[in-house]
Amino acid sequence: VIQIGQGIRTEFDDMVINGDLNSRYAYGGAFLAELIPLGKLGKLGKVGKLTGKGPSELRHKLDLQMFAEGTGNRVPTKLGAGSDPNNFVNEHAKKHLYDPTKPSTPNRSQYGKDVDVFQLRRDTMNNPDKAYSNWPNPNNPNTQRITKYYKEYDGNISTPDTPTGSHRVFENIGNPKSSSHFPYVPRK
Structure with missing residues (x-):
């Protein structure tokens, strides 16, 4: 330590x-x-x-304030990457883009200004802490094939308004426009 x-x-x-x-x-x-x-x-x-x-x-x-606790997952950073629309998979995910004129809220969390969203999403999908999928499951009434990836990071991936180290990626195979990724902030 x-x-x-x-x-x-x-x-x-x-x-x-x-x-x-x-x-x-x-x-x-x-x-x-x-x-x-x-x-x-x-x-x-x-x-x-x-x-x-x-x-x-x-x-x-x-x-x-020693770093004895944590998962060992450092937050990837890149100057201005949290506000670069090219780092987001689609329009649905872009609602989590860093915007200094609006506050980040639990209902609409934003990535931090210098969080490398592209690397964060890729790391969450390639090395998730947890991953869940609703397919193949013939008993599932939901016909869309969705995989949810969860990962915890040691630092803040959002803004100071909504500090969190939890990241979520939802990949919708059947309808990519419905896929998304965002900093997860629990609602109170």
Whole structure:
């Protein structure tokens, strides 16, 4: 655990030195969500409080928030990929595209600004934590062949409005227009 924490701390220090940290805070602290498992985010306090501190104080905070928990599934990132329509399989899936003018909600979750949606979808389908299919099942009244893929990631794949590491891909073989993929946020 210490070795993992050291690697993350080094990466974090490099970002502070290179001036990248504040630019990432500009869209609500998604940087911390990439580094710290969701269960640990609440213990850090408000992200705005961290921006005025020096690297040593921030490093100490990260030392306290070790990465002992998690699935080991890192969130793939690529600048601006969450708002690139080419990363989405169809119009139905594009409703989950990152849009800074609208809030992400449990009913209409959005991908994070820099989440590599294409890689996330591919990884979820190729290496799912769970996968369910309704075919072949002659007793199933639903004639559409649908496979659902579930995968948990260690970081936030959505926006700070709806933080989640849960990803879902629904592949409809009979009607690809009905396929979709999205950050899963439980409804309350």
